[in-house]
Amino acid sequence: MKKWLISGAALLMLSPTAAYAKNADARPVHTSPVIAYNVVANTKVTTWDQFTTEIVKQLNNFAPEIKITYSGPMTDFNKKIMEAFEKAQEQAVYASGHLESTTISADSTGNVTFKVKYITNQKQEAAVQKKVDQVLKTIIKPSMTEFEKVKAINDYIVSNTAYGTKTKASPHSAYALLMEGQAVCQGYALTSYKMLEQAGFDTKYVVGYVNGNEAHAWNLVKVDGKWYHLDTTWNDPLPNRIGASSYDYFLVTDAQLKKDHKWIASDYPAATSTTYSYMQNVHFAYQVNNTLYFSNTADNNKLYKLDLASGKKTKVIDKRALYITGADNYLYFSDYSNSGYLTKLNLKTLKAEVLAKQVVSDLRISDNYLIYKVNAKDQTLKIK
Template identity: 45%
Template sequence: MLKRITFLVIAIVLAKPIYDFGSQWLGAAQQFLKNNEVTIQDATSDVLSTVNSAKDNIVSTAADTLVTMDVDLPDSVQTLEELEDSFYYYLSRWETNFEIHYVGSTSDIENLIQTAVSQAASRDHYILGHLADRKIEYEYNSFDAKIRVNQTYLTNLAQEQIVNEKVAGILATVSPDEMTDFQKVKFVNDYIVKSTAYSTETTASAHSAYAVLQEHKGVCQGYALLALKMLQGLGVETQYVVGEVYTGGHAWNLVKVDGKWYHLDTTWNDPTPDRQNVVRYEYFLIDDAKIGLDHTWIQADYPEASNSNFDFMAQIDHAYEQDGLIYYSNVDDNNILYRMDVSTGDSTRLTDSRAQFIVGFGDWLYFSNYSNGAYLSKIRTDGTDESILYHDEVNNLFVEDGYLYFSTDDGLKKMEL
């Protein structure tokens, strides 16, 4: 007897709404300096290692091998659990064509296969999120079935090995044993947001973690899958969540911090159009009620997130962090420059100036002063000695190799610190 059945698993097309979060990267500025004895140099032709120091700070290291079942499969399987093990064995190795010999009652073979595939895929949400089209054919008699599978993925084994190498390199730059759960989640959120521009224009699948890592572009599915991979590598319990927003399908994460579940949407923490080095925290460690204002999901399928312990993070924009303190533009107070102690959530206003594109070097903060023409300004980290360095509109500040880089209408400029 020959019977054929086909199952298709279609990758969810996930989209992100567009927010207008400010200016794009502009080019160079005219030399004009007032009130400070500093030298502004043209930096348009500088070969920079990165606009964001985290972006390509990948340590070349031999990555761990893919996490797979390190066992040899038997020639045939007899139970649902063994059938599930076989499917997981092949899926975890990103195999595209394989055959499983099932020896047992085939009276409900279709449901048996569906259950085994579903449970195998659910063992690892990272694999689950990368599954694409699947075709299953089988031939059987009363107590014997040959199951042939053609499975496609958003990536392949070679690409996943690159993901493992790069994730291992990124995580090697921190010391997980010395970090709190909060610090681990913030590190991952900041890395992904700073290094990625939301885009569907990728060579690899924009829905994959590979595209986000390799091309620094992708969509929410790729953001969430990379966050899952990195957080699990740091020892943070994490789930991959599929739901909807007003534009359609969407993906994000649930993370467990200090024993409590919270939502993390790295995609919606990333301003669009992309703003270099700017991270938002409106969707950072929030509860069901808050994210439920604009996200929907099948809540029964996921843990409950009922704590709002980190809601204070939502006020933070254009953040610069140093020694456990975050210097930021306070969205709840007209984007005035503030300082926050992340261990307590206590905030202090540093000045009456509206600040964006905040960076730091030593005891000084540098920012675009939107209370004074978006001019380049500096202030000490204790809020004293504020002054204007450059009387022209600047944006997209970053520090590299002892220089402060910034953009104005004339191009990229730099100032030695």
């Protein structure tokens, strides 16, 4: 019986472990300890399609060892094994995005073993699945349009996470983003992929470059039959700022994204629809029913509102409003037309009132209190 070691190197077609953007962290990725798992007896297959299907199943289970016995035609055996593994990665996208390396060994009787290292493990992935189930149940409603569902997923990720590497788990993983609150772009894109797919969307995990030659990852998503780019990493400002989500990379076209992203376009479906171009220049957005109040970066951060049904933008008041939040019929923001002072706006009368003559940031509301920062320290103000 002859035995071959086919590959002792990483097979990372869909998982560039350096896929991160902005302040790229060049430290190597370390795999978390693999927990015990139930070993599945060698699966016996007679076709290469069956062989590929078994790899997909085991990758999706984050199995560290996959054993398959192949008893079909042996022509180009080693080549077929590699082709099957590549096809499996294309199908098991989320799991493949967490691959660190794979070693493949085989013998002349058709016994093949894949020893797989992931940047996560089965216990962590069980926690990820539980978290995704909980989040989607909370933020997605059956009555929502496809646009509203994608926006809800984008908003959850951006509002509850920060770009960073100070995590116990690999910062390249969805686990780090969902369970520790921060990750690099690979973690953002994999989390987006999983949530979008589970919400019923056709989606892609895209790898490419930004800022010249920095590896980066993001998503494509099909909304109402048309493909769009979604980069949740770049919708989340760096450094992290509470209440500072933006939509400059939300459902955009190839042409829009090519201004600062590069990728092999022929490897992915084309994104040409400009249906949601009205989401550009929308920062610090706060939603009231079907209206977004936002800081319009196309007009010196003046306070605008956006009718999500029509896509129409209208200036609310001639003030530069940042860190926008709200409650009842009032908006609260930092007024940079007036030294960054804490300001309250009555949405019915459009009367503005200064609440604190201090430069404020990071506004949010919790339990009837307005929380904001002055000189990086939290301040509170009862609003009800």
